[in-house]
Amino acid sequence: MKITRVEAIPFAIPYRKPLRFASGEVHAAEHVLVRVHTDDGLVGVAEAPPRPYTYGETQQSIIAVIGGLFEPQLVGLSPLERETAHARMHATVGNPTAKAAIDMALWDVIGKALDQPVTALLGGYGDRMRVSHMVGFDDSAKMVADAQRVREEHGITTFKVKVGRLPYTLDVEACRALRAGLGDDVELYVDGNRGWSAADSARALDELADLGLTLAEELCPADDVLGRRWLVQRSPIPFVADESATTPGEVTRELLGGSATAISIKTARTGFSASQRVLFQCEGLGADVVIGNQIDGQLGTACSVAFGAAYRRTSNRAGELSNFLDMSDDLLTEPVRITGGEVFVRPGSGLGVEIDPDKLAHYRQDT
Missing domain, CATH: 3.30.390.10 (Enolase-like, N-terminal domain)
Structure with missing residues (x-):
């Protein structure tokens, strides 16, 4: 062939x-x-x-x-x-x-x-993943309403909150509103997309310390080398490298350099083959991982689920698999569905999808 x-x-x-x-x-x-x-x-x-x-x-x-x-x-x-x-x-x-x-x-x-399903060829650990939903910038009340709607309609109980606005107090207010509106049984973590300085990030984490956040992702730029290392050393929760760790070499640099303690794996940027390399590096170094999202459509989501479900380590955390809900349509004949806060691996050979x-x-x- x-x-x-x-x-x-x-x-x-x-x-x-x-x-x-x-x-x-x-x-x-x-x-x-x-x-x-x-x-x-x-x-x-x-x-x-x-x-x-x-x-x-x-x-x-x-x-x-x-x-x-x-x-x-x-x-x-x-x-x-x-x-x-x-x-x-x-x-x-x-x-x-x-x-x-x-x-x-x-x-x-x-x-x-x-x-054979791709998941079986990759590792064959499971047949589903829990879903984390991204809550984007908006008025705090609208962010809470969006998260409540997603929880009610899809059973999702893990939320990634986009932060990084200036002043950072807007994001602190939003996180507090989400915790109050969703209760203590929901997992919250934050992603700054490099929007804050190291100092603002530290102050924000201090002000959010009582909310039980589970991860902090790319709060400040990776090329602020000393500031980033200082921030990660004092962070009370795992600090996730995303845009700063797009290759196996960058993953090694960020983890061994003290600029991160966890890695976001995105199949949209590393495929399945390089994502395997990144995952196995993290396993060897004892670093946590999360399946991230490139604002994928349903086809990209099916790929993320196929990879994430294939391994125990990537199945431990909820994957960021719901961005396709923000799209008005998609290309698949059979849409991806979120049921009880989970997405299942598509049945059938390969990825199990048709255009x-x-x-x-x-x-x-x-x-």
């Missing part, structure tokens, strides 16, 4: 409302559907969500690098030759979500060829 074609199809689906956080704001999911075709007629799929304010990729840059560089390098390879595929793609620097989507599409092809051709025709942007 050989790779014959790699497609990169741009599509755009509006969000129900703009998503706001310290590093940017998005109004539509302007993503790229990646399809890897083989001479056996199998097609693997994955989703590449560009985040120009985080990784420098755009929808058009993903299309260009896949069509202009990666496809010629991959055609003729077997989908099993993943290390060769990675070596050829990594000769080009950057472009993490383009590379990740191709990697996950290759795993989807392999699963279909073997008639609805009518929806793709409606939302694609290259025709």
Whole structure:
């Protein structure tokens, strides 16, 4: 079985409302559907969500690098030759979500060829993950109402609160309102997207100490090296590296340098293969992990669940798997569903998903 074609199809689906956080704001999911075709007629799929304010990729840059560089390098390879595929793609620097989507599409092809779920091929630990929901910037009362609605409709009891506004007191107020409005049986943690200084982060954590927060993610910039180390040393809860730890080398740097004590794994930027490397590094170093979200659609969410459910360590915490709820539609024939606060691995071979051709025709942007 050989790779014959790699497609990169741009599509755009509006969000129900703009998503706001310290590093940017998005109004539509302007993503790229990646399809890897083989001479056996199998097609693997994955989703590449560009985040120009985080990784420098755009929808058009993903299309260009896949069509202009990666496809010629991959055609003729077997989908099993993943290390060769990675070596050829990594000769080009950057472009993490383009590379990740191709990697996950290759795993989807392999699963279909073997008639096995990707989760089973990766590790086979479980068949579901608990869900954490992201609460974005807004008026405190609206943030509480959103979280209460999500808990009532989907059974979700873990919430990631976006912080990082200036002044930081706005976020302290929001966190306090969420704890008061949701009660003590709900897990809360915070993500600053590098929006605060180290000093503001420390003051905010002190003021939030009685709320029982479980994690603090990227509160201040990683290149504030001394300030970040000082903050992590005094943090009473695990400090998660996300945007600062996008490769196995960066993970090593952040953990051994004292700039983080936990790592966010996002399959949208490291695929399945590099995510394995990151996970195993964290296991060896005793660092906690959480399955993060790149504001993925349902296809990207299915990928995150397939990976997260495959291992005990990634199954320990709720994964950030609900951002697709903010999209007005999606591309899958059978939608991802959150039931009792959990998402199940899709049944069937590979990723277990199919793309609805009518929806793709409606939302694609290259025709």
